[in-house]
Amino acid sequence: MDVDQYLLRGYTSSVTHELPSCDPEDDLRKGPWTVEEDSILMEYINTHGEGRWNSLAGNSGLKRSGKSCRLRWLNYLRPNVRRGNITLQEQLLILQLHSRWGNRWSKIAEYLPGRTDNEIKNYWRTRVQKQAKQLNCDVNSKQFQDAMRYVWIPRLMERIRASSDSTVLSGQPTETATSTAFTPPDDYCLTDHSNTAAAGSSHYWIDPNYLPEASATSSGSTELQDWLNIPEPTSTELSELNCYPMNGQYYSSTNGSGCYQDGSEIQGSDHIESSNSWSTPGGDLVENLWNEENIWFLQQQLNSD
């Protein structure tokens, strides 16, 4: 084992004083892959195909475990792997599918072509769990699930819609508007809002759990809510969240009118402006979904339980 290989055995200098053992597995490299290793792996797979990872690792000349080779191929080198810039639609799908399947990342990844289970898992941990932590609640708690259902997902849909609108108006395709090339679960529905005044050519797949019941399409819901296809929460759900509907959003209140952290009253237009500010065309698609106002807004709901 040469010095470089030995140093690659561990990421910290604290291990460099250890003597190499006679275990054959200690001859295996660990840590980041080099360009040379990548090209060796790709060339081998192009010639021999993927699979039989242990024999691949041995025959290719790579001093890597079969597992490591498989992981590198699936998560990085495989054709059509997409990394970074999780689109709004993908974010929406991840939230919906996770609420259905939980931490079954590979299952969720099936419906996001080009995305690996590892990337989705990382997205969940770094973005979603962080928000739960900021709200001081467990990501699996009913409170957080409700927050996702009634606030996060509707606002995500609104952003997708706004993004589609800007596409129609400008004629410039955006990442969001064109990211329809995924295969939804069998029971997912393709929404078509092209006949509404606001939507233009807007399509996206949606979990039927977020579609209104046939009876829920009655006169009770707002136009925006109809468009968003968000089911009216039951009165029980609303009382649990201690919130009430207004302008297609749900507002928390203990006295009939919400207020900001400084005590000033929340106006409906405040939230509409806030919503619009999220949909600025050309904005960072992977920006934090929640601004401070949203965090505070949700904390009010959770604290009132």
Added chain:
DNA sequence: AACGCGCGCAACCGCACATGT
């Protein structure tokens, strides 16, 4: 400029299950 800190992500680990002998 130097330092510390937090975040994102690539990679590793342990376990469970499938398949082969």
Added chain:
DNA sequence: AACATGTGCGGTTGCGCGCGT
């Protein structure tokens, strides 16, 4: 049936980078 080997999955780790001080 029992064991060995291969594969896949979810959880965890820690490096590298950017940012604030």
